[in-house]
Each structure stands twice: as C-alpha cells, then as structure tokens.
Amino acid sequence: MADTQTDTNIATVSPVKEVDVDASLQRIFEYLAQEGYRPKVDDDGSIGFKCEGWNIYLDSYDSNGGFRAYCCAMWNVDPSERTEALSVANSINAARRCLKVLVNEKNIVWVTYETFCADVTEYTRTLNSVPEYLISTCREFREEFRRMTKPVTLN
Numbered sequence: 001m002a003d004t005q006t007d008t009n010i011a012t013v014s015p016v017k018e019v020d021v022d023a024s025l026q027r028i029f030e031y032l033a034q035e036g037y038r039p040k041v042d043d044d045g046s047i048g049f050k051c052e053g054w055n056i057y058l059d060s061y062d063s064n065g066g067f068r069a070y071c072c073a074m075w076n077v078d079p080s081e082r083t084e085a086l087s088v089a090n091s092i093n094a095a096r097r098c099l100k101v102l103v104n105e106k107n108i109v110w111v112t113y114e115t116f117c118a119d120v121t122e123y124t125r126t127l128n129s130v131p132e133y134l135i136s137t138c139r140e141f142r143e144e145f146r147r148m149t150k151p152v153t154l155n
Contacts, residue, residue, distance in 0.1 A: 022045075022060065024060055024067075024119075024120045025041075025045070025046075025047060025058070025059070025060055027120045027124075028047060028058060028067070028120060028123070028124065028127070029041065029047050031120075031124045031127065032047065032049055032127075035127075035128065037049040037050075037051065038050070042057070044059075045059070046058060046059035047059070051131040051135065052131070052135055054071055054131070054134070054135050054138065055071065055072065056069060056070070056071050056130075056131055056134060057069065057070050057071070058070075066114065066115055066116035066117055066123075067114075067115060067117060067123050068112055068113070068114045069112065069113040069130045069131075069134060070110055070111065070112040070113070070134070071110070071111050071134040071135065071138055072108060072109070072110055072111075072138075073101065073109040073110065073111050073137070073138040073141045073142060074108070074109040074141070074142065074145070075108055076107060076108070077103060077107040077108070077109060077145075078107075079107060081145075081149050082103065082107055084145065084148045084149050085103045085107070085109060085145060086103050087148070088101070088141055088144045088145045088148060089101035089102060089103055089109065089141070091144070092137060092140060092141060092144070096137060098113055098114060098115055098133070099111060099112065099113055099114075099133060099134070099137050100112045100114065101137065101141055109141060111134055111137045111138050111141065113130050113133055113134055
C-alpha cells in the first residue's frame, strides 16, 4: 500500500505577495494618496488609480529616465478597422506634445503621457494635470475614431 500524506491544516493562508516599489514610485504613490486618489500598486510594481471612471497607471522607465502615465482608450479595435485607428492615432500624435497614442499588436489603443523629469518633485508638479491630458486624449481618440468608422447619415 502506498504511503499517503494527509494535511491536517487544510485552511492554510497563502502569503500576500509583496511587490518591490522603488523610492521614486513610493513618493508618487504617497503624493497621489495626499491628493485624494486611491492609488494601488499592481503585481508588476506600477501604480494604478481611477480618475473620472478611467483607470490610469504610472511607472518609471528603467535607468531613471523619467516617468510614464498611461490609460486605455479602447480595448478591442476590430481588425478590419485597424488602419482607421492608426490614422487617428497618427493625427493626434502630430497635434499633441508629451502624449502618444498607440495601437498595439492586440488592437488595444493606449494613450501615454511620457516626460523626463530630473526627480520626483519636478514630476509631481505636473502630475495633477496628467489625468486630464490622458482622459481628454482618450475621448478625442474615441470621437475621431467613431467619426471615421461610423459615418452619420442625415435625413
């Protein structure tokens, strides 16, 4: 007869995974909390928070090269409409500074706010306006994309 082991302590609690957050992101996390946001740290170490119903994420570039905030403008662009999405993204990229709209290989549209700042203090001076920039660019993308893909017929 094979040996069998029985676990008498079935209700074990798995430990909460701690995520390493660098000092710069920790200071940004604290700043966001002081400003009234409810930031959370994701499994990958980026900071996430909600603003006007939109999920916004923040992380830093490797080698202390600045910070990036990003938001999803559209989850599932139909593959047949990818060209239109790229066209709208290009026109917004040409008109806006510090913001980039990109359509990734999974046809998800992301808007990023990328900037180089010498330190966290400099970055937090602009951080209050970043969600507004991201959200307005997401809305602009959606409006322009719908205008291109779903023409309006007048009676």
